[in-house]
Amino acid sequence: MSTYSIKDLEQLSGIKAHTLRIWEQRYALLSPKRTATNIRYYDNEDLKLILNVALLNENGLKISKIAAMDSRSIREEVLKLTESSPSHSDQIQALTHSMIDMDEERFGKILAFNIDKLGLEQTMFDLIYPFMSKIGVLWQTGAINPAQEHFISNLVRQKLIVAIDGQQLVRGGKKFLLFLPEDELHEISLLFASYMIKSYGFQVVYLGQSTPFDDLLSVYRVHRPDFLLTVITSSQTAEFAQEYTTNLANQFPQAKILVSGFQVLAHDIVLPQNVRKMSDFEEFKGILLENSPETVRE
Numbered sequence: 685m686s687t688y689s690i691k692d693l694e695q696l697s698g699i700k701a702h703t704l705r706i707w708e709q710r711y712a713l714l715s716p717k718r719t720a721t722n723i724r725y726y727d728n729e730d731l732k733l734i735l736n737v738a739l740l741n742e743n744g745l746k747i748s749k750i751a752a753m754d755s756r757s758i759r760e761e762v763l764k765l766t767e768s769s770p771s772h773s774d775q776i777q778a779l780t781h782s783m784i785d786m787d788e789e790r791f792g793k794i795l796a797f798n799i800d801k802l803g804l805e806q807t808m809f810d811l812i813y814p815f816m817s818k819i820g821v822l823w824q825t826g827a828i829n830p831a832q833e834h835f836i837s838n839l840v841r842q843k844l845i846v847a848i849d850g851q852q853l854v855r856g857g858k859k860f861l862l863f864l865p866e867d868e869l870h871e872i873s874l875l876f877a878s879y880m881i882k883s884y885g886f887q888v889v890y891l892g893q894s895t896p897f898d899d900l901l902s903v904y905r906v907h908r909p910d911f912l913l914t915v916i917t918s919s920q921t922a923e924f925a926q927e928y929t930t931n932l933a934n935q936f937p938q939a940k941i942l943v944s945g946f947q948v949l950a951h952d953i954v955l956p957q958n959v960r961k962m963s964d965f966e967e968f969k970g971i972l973l974e975n976s977p978e979t980v981r982e
Contacts, residue, residue: 697738711751736762739777752856776815844875851882859978861909863891870917884972915945922951
């Protein structure tokens with residue numbers, strides 16, 4: 685069972701710790717437990733309740749009214765709201781709740797609702813990436829456990845793979861070679877890049893996770909891609925990111941190299957002439973549009 689401090693609840697719900705304490709005292713919304721050393725903590729049930737209360741309160745229900753409802757009524761109101769709400773913040777809260785519960789069915793319904801309404805690309809921009817950014821921070825601070833993070837990441841990964849499999853085979857157009865460095869396993873950004881590249885009429889050669897450099901050289905010789913794209917996120921250091929980027933530029937001088945990821949964006953990497961840093965997928969979309977063939981997607 686996961687345990688949370690009141691600061692964890694604040695980060696996950698968006699409700700200030702001071703406000704949570706007032707709700708706890710005035711309305712008995714929370715029942716903190718105590719460790720053997722008398723330190724207060726909260727469990728999954730407390731977290732789920734506060735996520736639900738925060739969502740209803742943000743949508744106009746007074747806290748006094750919410751406090752008078754039983755847990756079943758609160759849950760029913762939240763389900764009705766999240767199944768129809770156009771608010772991205774509401775949907776992100778619902779995804780967070782699904783993550784805490786590891787509720788695959790509910791998570792899938794939320795994604796399906798948004799993809800049907802917005803399309804996969806816009807759902808990734810407006811919902812999934814803000815959500816993944818949020819849980820990435822929470823995982824690093826220990827507010828959620830690795831199992832919860834892996835559960836959600838794998839569900840998103842599955843959705844992207846299915847969407848990519850459903851795309852038509854692209855012939856013609858510039859070619860992109862996509863890969864992650866050795867020991868780098870965070871593949872969601874790379875999969876989404878693959879989806880976007882095909883959507884905009886380009887070809888993709890996808891190598892995926894943990895690609896040995898010798899294999900990269902071999903594939904390049906066969907396919908001669910116009911672009912190389914990689915993401916350096918968590919498994920490496922800033923020094924590695926600099927060395928790896930410089931090596932890519934030297935080994936593939938004829939290609940345009942696109943790099944992104946935490947270790948690239950958070951540090952002052954010196955970029956060789958044929959390397960471009962991408963800060964986000966809006967920028968990547970601009971790159972695709974700049975190089976788009978005449979037959980862009982309808």
